[in-house]
Amino acid sequence: MHQDPLNREFSRLAITGMTCANCSGRIERVVGKKPGIYRANVNLASKKGMFEYDPNLIDEAEIIQIIEKTGFGAILDDEDHRGELILQEERVAKRVRLTLIISALLSLPMVIGMIAMLAGVHTPWVEFLHRPWVQLLLTTPIQFGVGIRFYKAAWASLKVKAPSMDVLVSLGTLAAFFYSVYNGFLGGDPTHLYFESSAVIITLILLGKYMEERAKNRTGAAIRSLMALQAKTAIRIDEVTAEDGTIREIFTEVPIGSVIVGDKLLVHPGKTIPVDGSVISGNSTIDESMLTGESLPIDKGVGDELFSGTINQSGALVMTSTKLDSESTLSRIIEMVNDAQGSKAPIQKIADQVSAIFVPAVIVIAIITLLISFVVIGDWGVAIMHSVAVLVIACPCALGLATPTAIMVGTGVGANNGILIKNGESLERAAKINTIVLDKTGTITEGAPKVTHFEVRKDGLLSEDELLAILVGLESHSEHPLAKAIVVFGESHSLEKPKIENFQALVGAGLRGEVGGKRYFVGSPRLMDEMKLDYMPFKRVVPEHESMGETVVMLSDEHQALVVITMADPVKATSKEAIATLKAIGINVIMLTGDNARTAAKIGVDVGLMPDEIVAELKPEDKASVVKELQAQGKIVAMVGDGMNDAPALAQADAGIAMGTGTDIAMESADVTIMNGDLINLSKMILLSELTMRKIKQNLFWAFIYNTVGIPFAAFGLLSPIIAGGAMAFSSVSVLINSLSLNRAKLTKKS
Numbered sequence: 001m002h003q004d005p006l007n008r009e010f011s012r013l014a015i016t017g018m019t020c021a022n023c024s025g026r027i028e029r030v031v032g033k034k035p036g037i038y039r040a041n042v043n044l045a046s047k048k049g050m051f052e053y054d055p056n057l058i059d060e061a062e063i064i065q066i067i068e069k070t071g072f073g074a075i076l077d078d079e080d081h082r083g084e085l086i087l088q089e090e091r092v093a094k095r096v097r098l099t100l101i102i103s104a105l106l107s108l109p110m111v112i113g114m115i116a117m118l119a120g121v122h123t124p125w126v127e128f129l130h131r132p133w134v135q136l137l138l139t140t141p142i143q144f145g146v147g148i149r150f151y152k153a154a155w156a157s158l159k160v161k162a163p164s165m166d167v168l169v170s171l172g173t174l175a176a177f178f179y180s181v182y183n184g185f186l187g188g189d190p191t192h193l194y195f196e197s198s199a200v201i202i203t204l205i206l207l208g209k210y211m212e213e214r215a216k217n218r219t220g221a222a223i224r225s226l227m228a229l230q231a232k233t234a235i236r237i238d239e240v241t242a243e244d245g246t247i248r249e250i251f252t253e254v255p256i257g258s259v260i261v262g263d264k265l266l267v268h269p270g271k272t273i274p275v276d277g278s279v280i281s282g283n284s285t286i287d288e289s290m291l292t293g294e295s296l297p298i299d300k301g302v303g304d305e306l307f308s309g310t311i312n313q314s315g316a317l318v319m320t321s322t323k324l325d326s327e328s329t330l331s332r333i334i335e336m337v338n339d340a341q342g343s344k345a346p347i348q349k350i351a352d353q354v355s356a357i358f359v360p361a362v363i364v365i366a367i368i369t370l371l372i373s374f375v376v377i378g379d380w381g382v383a384i385m386h387s388v389a390v391l392v393i394a395c396p397c398a399l400g401l402a403t404p405t406a407i408m409v410g411t412g413v414g415a416n417n418g419i420l421i422k423n424g425e426s427l428e429r430a431a432k433i434n435t436i437v438l439d440k441t442g443t444i445t446e447g448a449p450k451v452t453h454f455e456v457r458k459d460g461l462l463s464e465d466e467l468l469a470i471l472v473g474l475e476s477h478s479e480h481p482l483a484k485a486i487v488v489f490g491e492s493h494s495l496e497k498p499k500i501e502n503f504q505a506l507v508g509a510g511l512r513g514e515v516g517g518k519r520y521f522v523g524s525p526r527l528m529d530e531m532k533l534d535y536m537p538f539k540r541v542v543p544e545h546e547s548m549g550e551t552v553v554m555l556s557d558e559h560q561a562l563v564v565i566t567m568a569d570p571v572k573a574t575s576k577e578a579i580a581t582l583k584a585i586g587i588n589v590i591m592l593t594g595d596n597a598r599t600a601a602k603i604g605v606d607v608g609l610m611p612d613e614i615v616a617e618l619k620p621e622d623k624a625s626v627v628k629e630l631q632a633q634g635k636i637v638a639m640v641g642d643g644m645n646d647a648p649a650l651a652q653a654d655a656g657i658a659m660g661t662g663t664d665i666a667m668e669s670a671d672v673t674i675m676n677g678d679l680i681n682l683s684k685m686i687l688l689s690e691l692t693m694r695k696i697k698q699n700l701f702w703a704f705i706y707n708t709v710g711i712p713f714a715a716f717g718l719l720s721p722i723i724a725g726g727a728m729a730f731s732s733v734s735v736l737i738n739s740l741s742l743n744r745a746k747l748t749k750k751s
C-alpha cells in the first residue's frame, strides 16, 4: 500500500458490545482490510480501539460505520463523549443483570427437578417438572430470549468469516434444545431430554459475562482515579479599572476548559491545582503524590512550578497558567496510561493466533466427537451431549482476557506509583532487564550543581568580573546543567553580559564562542589538554576538587585557561539505597558519565558502586557503544537518563527509562518514565513488570489448560455439558481475579 507518513491520522474509539477476544480480533481484521487503514488495534479489556489511517482515503465516521456493520458500537473516546459512554455501560450492565436473574429463575426448577431425580425422589412434583412441555416452557424464553445475543453475535461473526465463540455456544445449546424437542414431541425417546443443559449453560455463560464485566470495570480503576484528579473549575482573577481609575480584582469561577495560558488563578488551600502553571504570590506545601508517587509534600513559593491534579495543602496561592488543561502534565499522563492500557504485548500474539483458528478447529472436533460417539455408543442423544460439551468447554474466552487484563492492572499500579509504562511491549521488555545503566548527572545526582570555587588567572588583561561575564555569557547559550549552575552563580554579580558570536556547543565536552572577535573555549580539563591549552596556574585545583566528586570547568582563550570554576552536584538522597536494592534483586548496575574519571570514582563510591561498574569520560555516542558492548555480552540493558546527551544510549538500550524531571523528548520516547526521578522506583518498576508478565503467563496457562484438557474429557463423555459451562465461566473469572490480584502486589522485594 502507498504509505505517506505525512498523511497519517489517529482515531481513538470506545467500542461497545465486544464479548471475547474473537470480537476484538474480528474488528481488527475487518477494519484493517479496508483501504487507507494503516493499523487497527482493538483491546478487549479496555474496550478501546486505536486506528491509524490516511485521511484522504477514509475518515473516522466511516471507521465507526464499518465497526457498526460488523455488529458492535463505536463512540469517539474523548472528554465530550465519556459521559455518554458511562451511561451506555451502565445500561448494558443493568440489562445483563436483569436477564441473568430471569434466566436463573427459569433454570432453577429444572435444576431442582434434576437433583431430586438423581436423589431418587419421585413425587408428583418431580414428575411434573420433567414433563416435556413444562421443560419446553421454562427453556424457550432462555433459549431464544436470553440466547438471542449469542445467535446475533454468532451470525455477525460468520458473515465476516471470522467465527466467534458465540458460534460454539449457539451450536451447542441449539443442538441440545432441538434434539430434546425431537425426543419430547416428535417421536424420539421422551425420557432423554436435555432442556436443562441448554438452559443452565446459557445461564452460566451469562453469569461469567456478568462477573467478567464487573471485574473488567475494576481493572480500569487506575485511569478513573487519575481522571478524577482533574479539577472541573478554576477561580480566575481579572483586573478591571473602575471609573475613578482604581484597579479592582474580580474573582470568577470558570470551567477548566476556558482557562487560557497566562490567566491569573486563585487556588484555595485544600483545593486541586487546576492547570499547570507557576506561583505568582503566596507560599504553600503541595501534595504531588498523585503524579510522582512521592509521599512528602513539597514547599512551593513564588516562581515555583505547579502541576494540575496536585493538591494545595496549606496556603492560598495565586498562580499564572502556563499550559492549557488538555496539554497539562496530568492530561499527558492520562493519555499515556490510556494508550498503555489499550496496547498489546507481543506475548498476546500467541493468544490471538490461537483464538483465530480455535473456533473452526473446535467445530471439527465436535463433529468428529459426534460421529465417533454415535458409532461407539450407538445413541444419538449421548453423542450429541458429548459434542455439546466439547463446544462449550472450548470457548476461548479466558484466552482473550489473559493478557489485556494483566496489562491494564499492571500499568495502572505503575501509574499509581509514579511509574509510567509506555505500552505492553515496553512492559514485556522491562521484565527481561538484567543490567541497568545509569547516567550520572541528573540521574544518580540531583542534576542541579552549585558552584563551589571560582578563580581567575591573576596576570590576565581582563578583570575578574569581565572574565566571569564572558563565561556566563557563553554558558547562557547552553542547556547543560553545569551551564545553568554557572549562570545562577553569575546572577549574584550584576554583570554586563557581552555579545556572543559564533556560538557552538561541543557536545559532551563544552562549548566555544567569540566575544569581540576573540575566540573562547569552555570545558573540562580534558578539553584543555586536547586543545593544548595551558592551565598551569589551575593544575592544583583540578585533582583537589575532582577527588571530592566535583566537576572542574575552565574558560580559556586560544592560548591559555583564564578561569577555573568548580561545581558540586549532590547525589540524590535515595540513590545509594536504590542501587543496593537493584543489586539485591540481581541486577547489574553500571554508571556512565561524560565527566572525568576522578569525579566519577568519588560519586560512584558514594553510591556503593565498584570501580568496574563505573565508566567515565564518555562522549554521548560512546555511551551508546558501552550499551551496545553490554548487549553483545548477552545482557538485556535498560538505560536510565534524563535526555541530556544520553538520547543515543537511551535509543540503543533494550529499554529506555526516562526521569520525569528530565527533558520532554526523553519522556516521549522512553519505555518507562519515573515521574519523581527517584531511583528507588527502578526496582519497583522491574518487579512490577516481572510480576505482570508472570500473571500473563499464568493466565495464558490456565486458559489453555481449561480448553485443551477439557476438550478430550468432553469428547470422551467425562464432562457433562453443564459442568463444561460452569468451567468456562469459572476460567474467565479466575483469569480476571488473578490479574486483579496485581493490585495488591508488594513491589519491595523479589517474590
Ligand code: ADP
Binding pocket: 439, 440, 441, 475, 478, 479, 480, 482, 483, 507, 508, 509, 510, 511, 522, 523, 524, 525, 551, 552, 553, 592, 593, 594, 595, 596, 618, 619, 620, 644, 645
Ligand atoms: P554527563 O555524562 O555527566 O551528563 P556530559 O556528557 O553532558 O556529562 O558532559 C561531559 C563533560 O563535558 C562535563 O563533565 C563537562 O566537563 C563538559 N561540559 C559539557 N557541557 C558543558 C558546558 N555547557 N559547560 C561546561 N562544561 C561542559
Ligand code: MG
Binding pocket: 439, 440, 441, 442, 642, 644, 645, 646
Ligand atoms: Mg547527562
